[in-house]
Amino acid sequence: MYQVQELTKIYDMGKVKVKALEGVSFTVPDGDMLAIMGRSGSGKSTLLRQMGLLDQPTSGRILLDGREVSRLPERERAKLRLRHLGYVFQEYALLGELTAHQNVYLPGMMLGEADNYRERARELLELVGLGERINHYPKELSGGEQQRVAIARALINRPRVLLADEPCANLDTISSAMVMETLVRLNRELGVTVIFVSHDPDDRKYAQSVLVLSDGRIAQRSGQVK
Numbered sequence: 001m002y003q004v005q006e007l008t009k010i011y012d013m014g015k016v017k018v019k020a021l022e023g024v025s026f027t028v029p030d031g032d033m034l035a036i037m038g039r040s041g042s043g044k045s046t047l048l049r050q051m052g053l054l055d056q057p058t059s060g061r062i063l064l065d066g067r068e069v070s071r072l073p074e075r076e077r078a079k080l081r082l083r084h085l086g087y088v089f090q091e092y093a094l095l096g097e098l099t100a101h102q103n104v105y106l107p108g109m110m111l112g113e114a115d116n117y118r119e120r121a122r123e124l125l126e127l128v129g130l131g132e133r134i135n136h137y138p139k140e141l142s143g144g145e146q147q148r149v150a151i152a153r154a155l156i157n158r159p160r161v162l163l164a165d166e167p168c169a170n171l172d173t174i175s176s177a178m179v180m181e182t183l184v185r186l187n188r189e190l191g192v193t194v195i196f197v198s199h200d201p202d203d204r205k206y207a208q209s210v211l212v213l214s215d216g217r218i219a220q221r222s223g224q225v226k
């Protein structure tokens with residue numbers, strides 16, 4: 001369970017200070033599928049980065065299963081990220097010189113445990129509907145297929161939470177639907193908590209809960225999120 005309490009993020013640009021989040025509080029129950037929506041500049045990516053422990057808030061706290069995680073030293077946060085969180089970026093971030101399969105077991109290669117990860121990487125690629133594409137290089141895949149490889153990679157360490165920042169922003173309608181349906185399946189079949197950012201109001205249909213941000217504050221909430 002995620003608890004976000006009075007979260008504020010101010011970007012200090014010297015003379016100018018940008019208040020990207022202001023007093024944001026909410027709780028996400030385990031197994032939820034939450035959409036974070038709002039206009040450009042409303043603070044969606046800033047919020048997701050704080051929840052993914054990729055950045056630290058100016059004030060306020062984030063608790064994961066009751067433990068404060070937002071102020072841990074970077075080494076501790078990195079460990080939590082590796083063990084519990086999967087992160088998917090808008091622009092896939094795959095390595096072009098590795099195949100889809102190698103991209104997915106890359107975290108294992110970095111730990112010197114590639115052998116233990118190969119089979120799981122193949123299963124994950126099947127799970128996201130790419131069983132026939134495992135030896136393709138990123139440039140031999142469509143945008144939607146590359147994004148599904150990135151999702152498979154984010155799942156390699158069996159995270160309980162998958163965070164995705166506009167995973168479909170670079171995709172056409174059909175590829176977007178396949179990526180979103182993949183996220184829904186992970187949520188329903190594996191029980192992964194999915195938190196995704198979108199500015200397409202149509203994507204609400206994939207979510208169980210919705211938060212709408214406006215100027216760094218919560219303007220609307222619905223569903224299981226409290």
Ligand SMILES: Nc1ncnc2c1ncn2[C@@H]1O[C@H](COP(=O)(O)OP(=O)(O)OP(=O)(O)O)[C@@H](O)[C@H]1O
Binds near residue numbers: 011013019041045199
């Ligand atoms: N690294 C940064 N340094 C300074 N200001 C930033 C930084 N990142 C974001 N901001 C500012 O904080 C505000 C919120 O930005 P954020 O990227 O969270 O918005 P967003 O809702 O994700 O927008 P978009 O839909 O365009 O991706 C914006 O005013 C932005 O200019």
Ligand SMILES: [Mg+2]
Binds near residue numbers: 044045046
């Ligand atoms: Mg953004």
